[in-house]
Amino acid sequence: MAGEKSSSPADIEPPDAAEMPTIYSLDELAELVQGRDTIYLRYSHGPERDRGSGPSRDFEADVALPGWSVTTVAPEEWWPRPTREWVARRLCKYADLGAQNDSRFPWLLTGRVVGRGPDHEPLVTDFVPIAKIAESVVEEGLRVYRRSFAIGRDSTGDPPED
Template sequence: MSAQHTIDLPVTERQPAAGALARTLDDVVALQRRVGALYLRISEGPETDAVVGSWDAESGYPLPGLAVWPLAAEPWWPAGPAVWIARQLVQSSYLLGDRKRPWLLTGTEVGRGADGEPLVTNVTPLADVAPGVSLEAQSAYAAWRCRDFR
C-alpha cells in the first residue's frame, strides 16, 4: 500500500477497558466463555486500526472491517476451547512484529477477507494479550499435537 487511507470503521472504544490484560491462556478462555464471539487481532492496536483499518495485502484494496481470528471454537472441533484458542494464537503469531501486538475484541461480522478470515466492525477492544500467553499457547498446542491417538 503506497498511500495511507482512512476507512470508516465504527469503533466504540479506542483502547481496552482500563488497561485490561489477559495474562494467561486461561484468562483468554474465560473471556471467550463470557462474551461468546471473541476475536483476536494482531496490529498496532485499536487506536491505529480505527484510522487505518485492514487492507488486502495482495490487491491493496481496503477491507470493509478489521481482519480477525475467531476464538470461539467451531462446532466440529472436539478438543475444547482452550486448545482452539491456543491453536489460533499459535497460527497467528507470524503476524507479531515490531509494533504489532495481540489484542482481544468483540464486533459485528460483516464479511470475509480473501483468505476466509472474518471481518468485523463495531469493534469493542476488551484486553491486550500478555507476551507470556503466546508461549503458553505454543506449549498447550504442541502438547495437543503430540497426543497419543491409540
C-alpha cells in the same frame, strides 16, 4: 447465585483502549471466550492505531477491505477437546504477526461482521476493544499447541517435512 446475571459480550464494558485490561494466562483467555463466538482476536498495533489508519487492506490485490481482519477464537460447538487447546491453536496461527518486531500484539474485540477477507477471515466494523493478551500467554499457547497437535500434518497423513 441469586441476583447474579451471566455476562455476554454485549455486557462487557468497553474500556478505553489505552486502559484495556491484560489477560495473563491461557486459562483466563479460554474462560473468557468459551461460548462467546462474537469475541474476535486481532494482531495489530492496537485499537487507536487501527481506527486512525482505517480498515485492513488486501496488499496482494491492492484493495481496501470493508472492515478490519480478525479471527474467531472461541471453539466451535463440535470441538471435543479442551477449550484451551483450540484457543492456543488460534492464538498461534497468527503469532508470527506479533513476532515481527514492529509492536503488533494480540488483543480481543467484539464488532459487527461485514464480510469475509481473501483468506476467509471475518471482517468487522464498529469494533470495541476488550483486552490485550500478554506475550506470556502467546508463549504458553505455543507450548500447548506444540504438545497437543501434530503441527503441519495434512490430510495425506504424512508427517510434515523439515
